[in-house]
Amino acid sequence: MPLKAPWRTAFGEETTIDSILVRLRGEGQDGWGETAPYRLPQFSPEWASGAFALLRDVMAPALIGKRIDSAEILQEELAPLKGNHFAKAGLDTAWWDLAAKLAGEPLWKMIGGKGPDAIVGADISVLDDLDELVAAVGKTQEDGFQRTKLKFRRGWGLEMVARVREAFPDAVLHVDCNSAFTLDDIAMFRELDRFGLAMIEQPLAYDDLIDHARLQAELKTPICLDESITSLDRARKAIDIGACGWINIKPGRVGGLTNAIAIHDLCAAHDIPCWIGGMLESAVGQGPALALSTLSNVKYPCDIFPSDRLYQTDLSEPEIVLSGPGRITASDQPGHGFWPNSERLTRVSRAYAAVSNKARRDPSSSRLAL
Structure with a gap:
């Protein structure tokens, strides 16, 4: 997503943002999260394309078929993977959005x-x-x-x-x-x-x-x-x-x-x-x-x-x-309270991945099962 003007800091200059959007779907609702560690590992050791690959290949598949009844359980599932806080945040913030929607409450409340x-x-x-x-x-x-x-x-x-x-x-x-x-x-x-x-x-x-x-x-x-x-x-x-x-x-x-x-x-x-x-x-x-x-x-x-x-x-x-x-x-x-505009998202996306396992989906499991 292009910036209006260059964003200059002590570690570099950015003219666009590179981020990862994460959608969790359950009970007819979508929860959206975003994580944006920058294009290169200059703010932290993480970077956008690396976080995307980790989410796609490791983190999301590790959650399929498991009950995620609370944010603490989600963090416990991700804990064996050292560091990579930005990648984990994409899942965690999407979980909270979904949980608040299912509870019928604004997230701040x-x-x-x-x-x-x-x-x-x-x-x-x-x-x-x-x-x-x-x-x-x-x-x-x-x-x-x-x-x-x-x-x-x-x-x-x-x-x-x-x-x-x-x-x-x-x-x-x-x-x-x-x-x-x-x-x-x-x-x-x-x-x-x-x-x-x-x-x-x-x-x-x-x-x-x-x-x-x-x-x-x-x-x-x-x-x-x-x-x-x-x-x-x-x-x-x-x-x-x-x-x-x-x-x-x-x-x-x-x-x-x-x-x-x-x-x-x-x-x-x-x-x-x-x-x-x-x-x-x-x-x-x-x-x-x-x-x-x-x-x-x-x-x-x-x-x-x-x-x-x-x-x-x-x-x-x-x-x-x-x-x-x-x-x-x-x-x-x-x-x-926020979600991507589907047309804009399609236009600017560089990569897309869907991770699911319908064969393992249990209709009697928790409302927040993935």
């Missing part, structure tokens, strides 16, 4: 959301020059977003933050480093302390906890962990060693909505505030993240984007739209 409204922020990638950036930040302020995230990388760092802070002295800002730095850059991070940022997101390696704890001890600005948090156990360890003041939860990165809810609850129990992130994905992928954004320990505007923010045409429907300044309201329909 089914998982215990405090209400349908989610507070969302604005993200700005690396741009061509600082004047363009200041104009873009100004637009986020005019549009009523309560915080703005700035992508941060070598050559687009302290000078960039200084220029934005000078132009917007009272704006809530944070920077996202996407794992681009090391402890050798500690002097630069100390300089960031003077800009009054809400947080510094994932400054160090994507799989690190220990160095983040060392860096956090040197800074006033809270560190937010993103790429480093891939499981409930990783979140527990990060909290135990003081590696962060915030945790960003992305359903795709942690293996699905089941694990995302568990991490949210762990953070709440330890007074660590969290907020919800997303990948470059269609409305189907953002639907579970939108539901997650309604939980009680989500304390910072989330990365849920209106459909027209990044794409000329979202392949899914209905479009995600703002319901007020910096606010998106989750669907009141059963499930997460």
